Amino acid sequence: MENNHRGIILNYKKYLPVSDKTPIVTLREGNTPLISAPVLSAFCGKNVKVYLKYEGLNPTGSFKDRGMTMAISKAKEEGAGAVICASTGNTSASAAAYSARAGIKCIVVIPQGAIALGKLAQAMIHGAKVVAVQGNFDDALRIVCELSEKYKICLVNSINPYRIEGQKTAAFEICDDLGAPPHYHILPVGNAGNITAYWKGYKEYYAHGKTAYLPHMFGFQAKGSCPIVKGKPVKNPHTIATAIKIGNPASWQKAVEARDESGGIISAVSDSEILAAYKVLAAREGVFAEPASAASVAGLLKLAKEGFFKTHKTKEMKETVVVCTLTGHGLKDPEIVIKNIKYPPIVPAKIEAVMKAARM
Numbered sequence: 001m002e003n004n005h006r007g008i009i010l011n012y013k014k015y016l017p018v019s020d021k022t023p024i025v026t027l028r029e030g031n032t033p034l035i036s037a038p039v040l041s042a043f044c045g046k047n048v049k050v051y052l053k054y055e056g057l058n059p060t061g062s063f064k065d066r067g068m069t070m071a072i073s074k075a076k077e078e079g080a081g082a083v084i085c086a087s088t089g090n091t092s093a094s095a096a097a098y099s100a101r102a103g104i105k106c107i108v109v110i111p112q113g114a115i116a117l118g119k120l121a122q123a124m125i126h127g128a129k130v131v132a133v134q135g136n137f138d139d140a141l142r143i144v145c146e147l148s149e150k151y152k153i154c155l156v157n158s159i160n161p162y163r164i165e166g167q168k169t170a171a172f173e174i175c176d177d178l179g180a181p182p183h184y185h186i187l188p189v190g191n192a193g194n195i196t197a198y199w200k201g202y203k204e205y206y207a208h209g210k211t212a213y214l215p216h217m218f219g220f221q222a223k224g225s226c227p228i229v230k231g232k233p234v235k236n237p238h239t240i241a242t243a244i245k246i247g248n249p250a251s252w253q254k255a256v257e258a259r260d261e262s263g264g265i266i267s268a269v270s271d272s273e274i275l276a277a278y279k280v281l282a283a284r285e286g287v288f289a290e291p292a293s294a295a296s297v298a299g300l301l302k303l304a305k306e307g308f309f310k311t312h313k314t315k316e317m318k319e320t321v322v323v324c325t326l327t328g329h330g331l332k333d334p335e336i337v338i339k340n341i342k343y344p345p346i347v348p349a350k351i352e353a354v355m356k357a358a359r360m
């Protein structure tokens with residue numbers, strides 16, 4: 001079988017802590033498309049080129065697969081019998097799938113009633129032991145951290161350094177695709193592992209002489225759960241973007257470092273800004289991403305409105321290149337669409353009625 005893409009571990013082995021002894025557990029994650037976004041680019045102004053790193057096209061529909069192929073391969077190498085994670089949904093879907101593949105038991109702890117239906121379905125069908133706690137993600141994370149220590153179960157949240165190692169490969173792919181890093185990289189921030197991972201990836205490529213400069217890292221949290229922006233934990237976080245409904249991120253400090261070292265920002269967008277970006281992405285660019293992913297585009301649109309890209313011209317290129325990561329697939333959370341978009345009209349099964357309803 002001829003296929004150059006062998007999953008992120010074999011693609012980027014040189015940059016990852018694996019050896020020939022590591023049993024590679026892969027679903028051929030990574031190699032996701034970097035899609036140009038003409039409508040968003042035009043919105044940002046002349047000579048701005050926006051790309052979408054569509055991570056929803058990973059095997060379980062989110063960027064988590066990059067980290068999970070590493071975490072589960074290393075867990076298998078170390079002989080772990082079980083793995084555990086807390087999750088707002090995507091981590092659990094990914095952990096469940098890769099554990100199933102590896103033949104390792106998987107336990108996931110989720111906040112009750114706060115994860116999207118698609119993600120819950122994934123964790124369950126892949127055979128994970130799913131436990132919902134009467135609390136939020138931060139409670140779930142505290143519990144799995146304690147359990148993993150007490151029972152020596154391998155923790156596969158992004159506190160696990162192998163997760164970050166795997167996720168940094170998205171930055172490599174972007175540099176490989178563009179032939180250079182973007183000037184600005186925008187992504188949603190929840191538990192703050194991904195911004196940490198991208199920044200690590202960009203820095204490593206730069207250190208290896210693969211790139212000549214570093215991007216500015218821009219992270220966006222949801223307004224109702226923006227502890228990094230506020231500078232203190234949020235006790236009862238809220239947002240429609242359940243994936244990033246997190247009040248006390250595990251990689252808080254690393255995210256602040258990414259922001260400060262790169263000359264970036266971490267800011268917040270409201271739920272209505274997230275929803276507006278979610279709709280623009282789907283209806284104008286043809287890309288369906290989940291609400292948390294749209295937080296990056298909401299941030300982009302906010303910056304554009306403030307005239308950011310007009311006042312921040314770059315020296316490196318004639319064009320300003322911006323990449324927004326779309327972290328998860330829109331199909332993960334169909335309920336959000338149903339709640340926010342009008343239902344289709346129901347008409348008699350007659351050609352005239354359909355024509356009239358479709359305004360043909």
Ligand code: F0G
Binds near residue numbers: 087089158189193327
């Ligand atoms: N976007 C999506 C779709 C996510 O699922 C997450 C995190 C993020 C963004 C934020 O990334 O946490 O690295 O800052 N989801 C985790 C989970 C928390 O449990 O699935 P982060």
